[in-house]
Amino acid sequence: MALQKIDTYPFSVAPFDDDFTGHLSWGVLGKHILSCAERHAGARQFDSMQRNGHQYLWVLSRMIIEMEQWPYLDEEYSIATWIRRYYYYFTDRCFDVMNAQQQVIGRVFTIWAMIDGTTREPQMLQELFGKTFDPYIDLERPYSAPSFSRIKQQSEQPIATREPHYSDIDQNGHVNSIRYIEYLLDLFPKERFAAQQVSRMEITYNCETYADEMLSFYIDPLSANDYHVTIRKNVGSEQHPKGQVVCHSALTFSNRTS
Amino acid sequence: MALQKIDTYPFSVAPFDDDFTGHLSWGVLGKHILSCAERHAGARQFDSMQRNGHQYLWVLSRMIIEMEQWPYLDEEYSIATWIRRYYYYFTDRCFDVMNAQQQVIGRVFTIWAMIDGTTREPQMLQELFGKTFDPYIDLERPYSAPSFSRIKQQSEQPIATREPHYSDIDQNGHVNSIRYIEYLLDLFPKERFAAQQVSRMEITYNCETYADEMLSFYIDPLSANDYHVTIRKNVGSEQHPKGQVVCHSALTFSNRTS
Numbered sequence: 464m465a466l467q468k469i470d471t472y473p474f475s476v477a478p479f480d481d482d483f484t485g486h487l488s489w490g491v492l493g494k495h496i497l498s499c500a501e502r503h504a505g506a507r508q509f510d511s512m513q514r515n516g517h518q519y520l521w522v523l524s525r526m527i528i529e530m531e532q533w534p535y536l537d538e539e540y541s542i543a544t545w546i547r548r549y550y551y552y553f554t555d556r557c558f559d560v561m562n563a564q565q566q567v568i569g570r571v572f573t574i575w576a577m578i579d580g581t582t583r584e585p586q587m588l589q590e591l592f593g594k595t596f597d598p599y600i601d602l603e604r605p606y607s608a609p610s611f612s613r614i615k616q617q618s619e620q621p622i623a624t625r626e627p628h629y630s631d632i633d634q635n636g637h638v639n640s641i642r643y644i645e646y647l648l649d650l651f652p653k654e655r656f657a658a659q660q661v662s663r664m665e666i667t668y669n670c671e672t673y674a675d676e677m678l679s680f681y682i683d684p685l686s687a688n689d690y691h692v693t694i695r696k697n698v699g700s701e702q703h704p705k706g707q708v709v710c711h712s713a714l715t716f717s718n719r720t721s
Numbered sequence: 722m723a724l725q726k727i728d729t730y731p732f733s734v735a736p737f738d739d740d741f742t743g744h745l746s747w748g749v750l751g752k753h754i755l756s757c758a759e760r761h762a763g764a765r766q767f768d769s770m771q772r773n774g775h776q777y778l779w780v781l782s783r784m785i786i787e788m789e790q791w792p793y794l795d796e797e798y799s800i801a802t803w804i805r806r807y808y809y810y811f812t813d814r815c816f817d818v819m820n821a822q823q824q825v826i827g828r829v830f831t832i833w834a835m836i837d838g839t840t841r842e843p844q845m846l847q848e849l850f851g852k853t854f855d856p857y858i859d860l861e862r863p864y865s866a867p868s869f870s871r872i873k874q875q876s877e878q879p880i881a882t883r884e885p886h887y888s889d890i891d892q893n894g895h896v897n898s899i900r901y902i903e904y905l906l907d908l909f910p911k912e913r914f915a916a917q918q919v920s921r922m923e924i925t926y927n928c929e930t931y932a933d934e935m936l937s938f939y940i941d942p943l944s945a946n947d948y949h950v951t952i953r954k955n956v957g958s959e960q961h962p963k964g965q966v967v968c969h970s971a972l973t974f975s976n977r978t979s
Binding site for chain 2: 477478479481482483484485488489490494497498501502536628629630631632633634636639641645648649650651652653656674675
């Protein structure tokens with residue numbers, strides 16, 4: 464018998480899950496989003512796996528997170544997740560973040576691919592699993608329809624560089640997809656986060672980063688509160704003088720309401 | 722009626738609590754150690770507090786962590802904590818890290834001070850709280866007797882620099898004491914952590930770091946697996962040409978046993 468389509472996981476803002484203002488940090492929220500995806504997929508035998516001597520890994524391809532409210536230290540919240548669609552190499556997964564009163568305070572839309580751990584090539588999902596995800600597709604729950612920005616890097620001067628090391632690397636052997644969120648936030652002065660918070664974050668992941676590859680960050684401001692940021696790696700290398708695009712992102716700041 | 726002296730908190734290695742080898746990461750272990758301290762103190766009305774318009778904050782002064790085994794992804798573990806002593810400005814707090822079979826796999830010894838949030842000056846604990854910690858002092862449970870190293874910086878050339886930003890700052894307004902652990906590990910090549918792990922870490926915190934203060938790292942190797950590392954801030958500034966010591970640390974690598 465198939466499991467339910469939607470799973471909901473409870474959390475609370477533990478000490479040190481918060482940023483300096485006492486609100487849940489982006490890093491911890493992002494980590495929990497990833498772990499809910501893994502637990503939901505795992506419970507349905509769609510998780511990362513070994514097969515025929517190959518290791519297959521889920522990797523995040525695109526993500527939009529929109530947060531209206533941020534839980535505060537010690538507050539309870541929960542994350543519901545479900546599959547919206549799968550198509551060839553990709554699957555769309557949605558998340559609702561809910562406060563203790565079960566009101567939706569954030570919506571997350573993600574697109575995932577499963578790669579071969581050795582070749583790092585995406586796999587046809589239905590072939591790979593030998594079954595469809597159909598029993599688990601939920602089309603009824605409202606979700607944040609994806610509207611990905613067209614992000615074209617204009618700036619030619621990096622505003623910062625950063626070299627990932629041991630503590631940035633996850634079990635997939637690359638910089639964890641949530642670490643980039645911290646890298647992006649850290650481009651802005653800490654003072655700004657006293658009165659504002661990033662309320663919308665969009666990332667398109669283009670290529671992986673490994674330890675010791677230098678990242679360069681290019682900011683294009685669109686308005687006082689909207690930014691496009693492009694991350695490139697290995698800029699100035701012989702093979703790729705302009706570097707390779709690691710990800711394109713869009714960030715929107717809003718005033719804190721609590 | 723006084724509460725028990727020792728509290729034990731259960732954890733499990735959730736997805737993304739691990740490092741790239743699948744073992745609990747130092748960063749997450751450290752965060753849980755801090756949060757156990759906060760919960761244990763809070764339950765006994767010894768936590769950070771507002772009084773007479775002042776805010777008082779616990780800050781970590783010294784720490785030794787010795788780990789024999791690292792829990793693996795999905796494994797359960799627990800952390801027990803108790804107060805060993807208090808004296809003038811300081812209190813000693815111990816922790817045992819236990820695996821699912823209740824065997825002690827790690828021991829932590831910490832020394833804390835409570836500072837005034839404005840002056841950043843340490844406070845006489847008994848005066849501040851108007852009571853002693855006596856009912857909660859446990860002298861019976863075995864603990865790792867502190868043996869702090871004499872750490873004297875020899876190297877004059879920093880091996881790396883790093884500028885903390887928004888995501889490094891905690892509710893105390895400074896770089897979180899556990900972030901330094903990640904900074905220290907990141908001085909070593911990721912490859913080393915495939916076969917080895919840091920099994921002992923000792924940190925003496927000398928002064929706080931705020932956002933945008935540049936940190937410089939000086940490594941003194943003592944043997945193939947033992948290092949002293951000194952972190953300084955604002956090296957080369959007019960006021961402090963040699964910078965100010967942020968912390969002294971000692972690290973020992975051991976071969977991974979699992």
